[in-house]
Amino acid sequence: MGSTPFKVERREATEDEVKNLRHVVDSIPNSVWIALTIGSAERFTFYAVSAPWQNYMQNKPDSIAVPGVLGLGQATATNISNAFSCFSFITPLPFAILSDSQWGRxxxxxxxxxxxxxxxxxxxVTSLPQVREASGKVAGLALAMILLGLGTGGVKATVSPFIGDQYTNLAPQLVVTKKANEVTRLTNIASLSLIASTYLEKEVGFWAAYLLPLCSSWAAFPLLLFWRKSFARICFVPFYLCMNQITNNLVSQAGQTRLSGISNDTIQAFSPIACVLLCPVIQSVLYPSLQKYGTPFGPIARMTWAFIVMGAGMSIVAGLQKLIYTKGPCYQAPLACPASNGGSIPNDVSVWVQTPVYFLIAFAEILGFTTLSEYSYSKAPKDMRSLVQAFRQISAGLGSALGMALSPVAVDPKVMYLYTGLTVVMILSAPLFWVAFRNYDRIDEQMNALETNRDYSNDDLNDDLEASIKSESSSVKGVDAS
Known part of the structure; x- marks a missing residue:
């Protein structure tokens, strides 16, 4: 006997089904995956470019323990890094205005x-060995940072709304959550390019490290060209500043430890690795479990816990810095005392002690950034989503600007006080954020319920209207027949 094919009927759920059945997310269309790939290509390029920057700027060309070129020192290198972050977080604003008003996404x-x-x-080009003038390398770095900051700003302003626009089916609240998690997962997979980039930096040279992002930066163009027709706030300032530690001061901290054969700027790869591992656990286990047991964990609650987790991460960083200062040979002056043999012998602490920090930061990133991206997109007017996304980046720019102001503290042994201060700020921000915005979770639940009821009422009205039209049409035909 032939089996009857099983057909899935797509319809809107009833109010009772929405309330009592387990919530699952819809499948993601191909156009969304294409848009996600485009965003990931930019992140691949960005991390491959920026990961070697701290060493490139901080260390001298004759540095033994870690590679370097410009020899500007940790404080200056950190200041420049924060300046670039600030610039790249501010540039989304003009691009968002142009995107929403003239150019389109x-x-x-x-x-x-x-x-x-x-x-x-x-x-x-300027990192090639043939370019020997330090002034030429500095000028090239400055120009590259300007161009990359502008390009990154334009992508940040548009790529999240661009991805969101590709999904046109119903039940947006469920889909937005999954898309936000997919964005986070693919972004962190792409950011693993820093592993290849930093190893090329160490084993071959900075020119090879920067050849990788040059090649990858072209990856998005075929998708943009050939698939075009298929594409249908202040509390976070210290949070962003904590995130920035991954690419500057934590790299410098790793350089003060025993590296066990890896580059000091490779260890930061644990952050995206942790995001990739934690994302499905949080989405498939944590959130459904909390929902099952009736524990409210809305966007505001998730972002509040992000502050707490980030504070815990910064407290561990401060503790690790203290641990480094208690070990020889240089104690509070790592790599800078005669016993370090010209900077080749770090303090007797393994670099792997940083691992828990990156997992905590990744957990905070998922709770904070993913939720903030989802919340910003779902609450913004449809024709202003790029602009809202850009304004969200302004807080990131302010965080980088704050990092610039604090860069004089990014020296031994004062840097430990920087980490301690960040810990205190994040822990204090959590209750302040919760007190200020806790009602929004309840309001969102009420608004979502009203939206659901309104959709059902509209459907009933449409059904009644359609039935009325059919009835009148039948009556007219009956009169004509007579």
Whole structure:
């Protein structure tokens, strides 16, 4: 006997089903995956470019323990790194305005990727061994940072709304959550490019490290060109500043420890690895379990816990810095005392003690950034989502600006006080954030319920209207027949 094929009927759930049945997310269309790949390509390029920057700027060319070029020192290198972060977080605003008012998101993405490519070209050329003048390398780095900052800003302003726009089916609240998690997962997979980049930096040279992002920066163009038709606030300032520690001061801290054969800027790869591992656990285990047992864990609650987890991470960083200072040979002056043999012998602490820090930061990133991206997109007017996304990045820019102001403290042994201060600020921010915004979770639940009821009422009205039209049509036909 032939089996009857099983057909899945797609319809809107009833109010009772929404309330009592387990919530699952819808499948993601191909156009969304394409858009996600485009965003991941930019992140791949960004991390491959920026991961070696701290060593490139901080250390001298004759450095033995860790590679370097410009020899600007930790404080200056950290200041420049924060300046770039600040610039790249501010630039989304003008691009968002142009995207929503004139260019559109597709054109804005194309222009932004072109700027990224130009920045990669400049950085690659000026990092070649044939360019021997330090002034030429500094000028090339400055120009590359400007171009990359502009390109990154344009992508940040448009890629999240661009991805969101590709899904046109019903039940947006469920889909938005999954898309936000997919964005986080793929972004962190892409950011693993820093492993290849930092190893090329160590084993071959900075020019090879920057050749990788130059090649990858072209990856998005085929998707943008050939698939075009298929594409249908202040509390976070210290949070962003804590995130910035991954790419500057934590790299410097790793350089003060026993590296066991790896580069000091490779250890930061644990952050995206942790995100990739934790994302499905949080989405598939933590959130459903809390929902099952009736524990409210809305967007505001998730972001509040993000502050707490980030504070815990910064407290461990402060503890690790204290641990480094208690070990020889240089104690509170790592790599800077005669016993370090010219900076080749670090303090007797393994670099792997940093591992828990990156897992905590990744957990905080998922709770904070993913939720903030989802919340910003779902609450913004449809024609202003790029602008809202850009304003969200302003807080990130302020965080980087704050990092610039604090860069004089990023020296031994004062840097431990920087980490301690960040810990205190994050722990204090959590209750303040919760007190200020806790009602929004309850309001969101009420608004979602009203939206659901309104949709059902509209459907009933449409059904009644359609039935009435059919009835009148039948009556007219009956009169004509007579």
């Amino acid at each position: 597709y054109k804005t993405l194309c222009i932004s990727f072109l700027l990224v490519v130009c920045g990669c070209i400049v950085l690659f």
